[in-house]
Amino acid sequence: MKDFLGILTKLVLKGDHKQTVKLVREALESGLAAIDILERGLVPGVQALGDLFKDGQVYLPEVLISTRAMTYGVEELKPHLAGSDISQRGTLVLGTVEGDLHDIGKNIVGLMLTSNGFDVIDVGVNVSAAVFIDAVKNHNAHILAMSGLLTTTIPYFSVVTEALETAGVRNQVKVMIGGAPVTRKDADEIGAEGYAEDCASAVDEAVRLLKLP
Structure with missing residues (x-):
């Protein structure tokens, strides 16, 4: 089975919003739960980005591009996410x-x-x-x-x-x-x-x- 989650993490880091949306759709069609796509695919990309930014390995332009990819991915997921699915801290x-x-x-x-x-x-x-x-x-x-x-x-x-x-x-x-x-x-x-x-x-x-x- 295609490693949707791992690829999504890399796409968010790369900032490829078009491919992120495309893969989110494919992952949903394959039967993956929306919450898993969010928490195990998209979120790790943002978390990794945060670590890189903290260490000075990426800068604001890269952060903006990556967060845009994340935003597009989340928007694609929203209709499939029940409010109770997302853990609130x-x-x-x-x-x-x-x-x-x-x-x-x-x-x-x-x-x-x-x-x-x-x-x-x-x-x-x-x-x-x-x-x-x-x-x-x-x-x-x-x-x-x-x-x-x-x-x-x-x-x-x-x-x-x-x-x-x-x-x-x-x-x-x-x-x-x-x-x-x-x-x-x-x-x-x-x-x-x-x-x-x-x-x-x-x-x-x-x-x-x-x-x-």
């Missing part, structure tokens, strides 16, 4: 803070977290404290992950954490921040429990925060 609200319109890194983080079993609520860019708080409350989020790509928007992280305190929900959610100019010191200064140095480490940090295996 926790709910995470994700957004870029007010004053910042950058979304590439955030989108990659969202895809990687989703691929690793997290229920990601992406509230977009230029997000106010009020919107973050509403999302945390409405979705009973376990983690609030905020991104900032501009040094001028770093102070807004503390605006959000203070607003969480005022709203009485700070103790209900773990806060994680990240972005090119953001440092561990910034996280410590606002009392954030988590800090993601890059896209790949965001998944590891989310797992650590929720004490998941």
